[in-house]
Amino acid sequence: MNESLLLEKKVFLFDLDGCIYHGHRASTRAAELIAFLRGENKQIRFITNNSTDNAIDIQDRLLNMGIQVATEEIITATDYIGLYLKERFGEIKVKVVGSIGLKKSIIHHGHVVLDDFSHERAEVIIIGRDVTFCYEKLKMVVNEEKRGAIILGTNMDAAHPGLNGEIVPETGSLIAAIETITSNPIMTFGKPSPYLFTYGMESCDVKASECVMIGDNYDTDVVGAMSLGISSVWLTDVSINALKYEASDTIKKIVKFKSIEDFYMAVR
Amino acid sequence: MNESLLLEKKVFLFDLDGCIYHGHRASTRAAELIAFLRGENKQIRFITNNSTDNAIDIQDRLLNMGIQVATEEIITATDYIGLYLKERFGEIKVKVVGSIGLKKSIIHHGHVVLDDFSHERAEVIIIGRDVTFCYEKLKMVVNEEKRGAIILGTNMDAAHPGLNGEIVPETGSLIAAIETITSNPIMTFGKPSPYLFTYGMESCDVKASECVMIGDNYDTDVVGAMSLGISSVWLTDVSINALKYEASDTIKKIVKFKSIEDFYMAVR
Known part of the structure; x- marks a missing residue:
């Protein structure tokens, strides 16, 4: 996918830990990015493998970071x-x-x-x-x-x-x-299994080609999205497995940014 | 190895659980077998993957079953x-x-x-x-x-x-x-790794060809002994993995008995 096509997508699926936040600290410009996408009438879903917190816990955490989100937008294992x-x-x-x-x-x-x-x-x-x-x-x-x-x-x-x-x-x-x-x-059920992605798409009533997944973990976020035909944005700066894949062929098909901040600067 | 050559071995290495005893119950004729082998001037070692009990614990357990053994004869992980x-x-x-x-x-x-x-x-x-x-x-x-x-x-x-x-x-x-x-x-360190077998052989000052290993677990007792060139007696009756290996080629090279009792009847 070409970077310039990003804003043609209808639905933005975001990973949470390592992407929107790191533990209890919001990523730089994460709040601005979410606000910007809402302004563009994009639908947003957060997809997380977190098996400890449920959507209400995470909604609270995001609110503390200045990011207002409905529980329906948070899809947890x-x-x-x-x-x-x-x-x-x-x-x-x-x-x-x-x-x-x-x-x-x-x-x-x-x-x-x-x-x-x-x-x-x-x-x-x-x-x-x-x-x-x-x-x-x-x-x-x-x-x-x-x-x-x-x-x-x-x-x-x-x-x-x-x-x-x-x-x-x-x-x-x-x-x-x-x-x-x-x-x-x-x-x-978590990423890279298809369940959470599919549930996210169904809740937005869209096809895979209308979505983009943004995450830092290649093995879960990128691989899971690719297996369903969803385009991926891979955040490499915090990725725990960036080096492992730097040389792979499929990597050329996905959009890479260092961070949420870089992603925001590119689309706004 | 031919069954009739068993008594030409100098050292008998025995597995414990599933072989000499099952939990706190001695196998039928286990005490008689050990006494018989001692009468034939065979050296005996017990080799166990037990990682909870040490040699003194096991010595006590065997004594309660009427089997007198020196701690030096018990080799535990x-x-x-x-x-x-x-x-x-x-x-x-x-x-x-x-x-x-x-x-x-x-x-x-x-x-x-x-x-x-x-x-x-x-x-x-x-x-x-x-x-x-x-x-x-x-x-x-x-x-x-x-x-x-x-x-x-x-x-x-x-x-x-x-x-x-x-x-x-x-x-x-x-x-x-x-x-x-x-x-x-x-x-x-446990079977099938070579350590406990090797330690047993060294403590008896013998070569692999002078030993036989008797056990019920193919994956640990038989495979471990074979990898060092030690002959094996495989007790199939209580084996948890007998079926898996019934058809294999290497199985023809090892002596099989149903139980310690059958083994005793064959050698005494």
């Missing part, structure tokens, strides 16, 4: 999975290895969340980033799977960078511990 | 790793994600075991089966690795069968969670 379960299985009994936010979101969609170590059997077990993950939970999950429970994961990211460059383990590493025992691959 | 560290690095500062037995064994070899969350940096972090494994330990390990600590694992088994067929997560699943984040393979 945390929120989507409850909706998916309802459409696929109806309202069911679930165990959740994950945050309070994830549990709340599952309950919000009408499911029953059983206690982690309840003897009652769950039909589905959901794995998200769980700071209370432990050996006994791992044991519970693999034994529930043996008894027939389906295991689903929010996202497959192994880790994300935290404060001062600290490594923060993510859902993908917990999933790896489980898969190593069960030998069954666990389906995940 | 738990005990070996402290010795390896001493030979390779001298006496060092270590963090241990594992059992009290593993920690005691490391200390026994002269190393300093730091508290799990001590700010003091460890030179090496050892991963064993840890029923107190948790998210914060996972985070500690990957961040210590980032700062330069070497991570070593006792064994790579993903799980083992517990009471009533329950799945008991093992060291290998915890290692998978870590490796998924660090992208660095973790070296392990």
Whole structure:
């Protein structure tokens, strides 16, 4: 895609962490960019693999950064999975290895969340980033799977960078511990899987060719968008995997900017 | 190897769980087999991937089954790793994600075991089966690795069968969670790695051709022994992976018995 065609798109899909904000700090010009796009009558969706916070948590965080957003514009793995379960299985009994936010979101969609170590059997077990993950939970999950429970994961990211460059383990590493025992691959909903992108497009009633995805993570944001035929803007400055792809051929097909600020300067 | 040549071997290396005993129950005729081999002046070693119990714990367990064994005859991943560290690095500062037995064994070899969350940096972090494994330990390990600590694992088994067929997560699943984040393979000492076999042979002062390994797990006992040129007796009755290998070519080279009892009946 040519840079000059960016403003012909109807829908702008944004990654959040590493793109619109870094932890609790807004990216430079992020607020101005969102305001500008609204002025141009563009539809906006935020697509995040975050499996700890739900849309309401993130709405609050964005508001603190001066960015006003409707919860409907925020598409999280945390929120989507409850909706998916309802459409696929109806309202069911679930165990959740994950945050309070994830549990709340599952309950919000009408499911029953059983206690982690309840003897009652769950039909589905959901794995998200769980700071209370432990050996006994791992044991519970693999034994529930043996008894027939389906295991689903929010996202497959192994880790994300935290404060001062600290490594923060993510859902993908917990999933790896489980898969190593069960030998069954666990389906995940986050990027690069198509679910969140598709849900975003459907909620805007547009086709892939009318959207552009803007993100810093090549493996999730760019690869996921490309697999659906959505154009990508790749922010290279904060990318944790920029070098790995610098030489690839497909990279020539995507628009690259260093940062949200550079992107804003180019389109405004 | 031909079955009739078994008694020409000088050293009998036995796996423990699934071979000599199942949990806290001795295998039928296990005591008689060991007594018979001692009567034939055979040297005996027990080689186990157990990363929770050390040789003294296992000596007690065997004694309760009527099998008298010297601690020197029991070779565990738990005990070996402290010795390896001493030979390779001298006496060092270590963090241990594992059992009290593993920690005691490391200390026994002269190393300093730091508290799990001590700010003091460890030179090496050892991963064993840890029923107190948790998210914060996972985070500690990957961040210590980032700062330069070497991570070593006792064994790579993903799980083992517990009471009533329950799945008991093992060291290998915890290692998978870590490796998924660090992208660095973790070296392990248990079977099928050569370390414990080699240590067993050296302690008996024999060559591989003078030994036979008896075990139920093809992937660890048989594969490990074969890679060193040690003959194998494979106990198929309790094997968790018998079917997987039934058709393989190498299987024709190894002696198969259903159980320790059948093995005893054939050699006595």
